[in-house]
Amino acid sequence: KAGVTQTPRYLIKTRGQQVTLSCSPISGHRSVSWYQQTPGQGLQFLFEYFSETQRNKGNFPGRFSGRQFSNSRSEMNVSTLELGDSALYLCASSTGAGGGYEQYFGPGTRLTVT
């Protein structure tokens, strides 16, 4: 069974631009969660989608948004990029809602904002 895939793996953007990241979960998984990982803050929860509905949301500004499609693939969008948005963005999929089951992480997208 294929693992979680994320595209692109690396991205360089400038301040003020917007970016869209993509995540394809493991086949059969309906829950997709997004996390931001930085050296100082660790893994921080962004949001979770289950069956195309946002079920959970972390404490991030409205510039961070996401969606999930009927095939469970998910996208995350960040508008008006700031230098502080430079981070590794990880998505994780699981079978159940709320991440209560074992989560499988993708390799991440390394975003650099200059």
Add this chain to the structure above:
Amino acid sequence: GQNIDQPTEMTATEGAIVQINCTYQTSGFNGLFWYQQHAGEAPTFLSYNVLDGLEEKGRFSSFLSRSKGYSYLLLKELQMKDSASYLCAVRASGGYQKVTFGIGTKLQVIP
């Protein structure tokens, strides 16, 4: 809100046993995860505790005490490849359920 504390760094010797502690404060506790993350890689699942007690899985064991808001990950017969960050994460309910991660404990295994 939720608060998760774990030591930032630990060092242990190859072949030894190491215990990584995690304390948490949360409302509506619904389970605790441990993940391993090697440098430059994504986290991988190690364990999930919902009830009090010890769960053993090969060289790794995880313990939970809900009344104390405390968990630990025990690694036996340490190997060099165990050098990694170990992340404690708590699942809590309260309208919506989400998983909150601690900052992680960077473990260095030395010969």
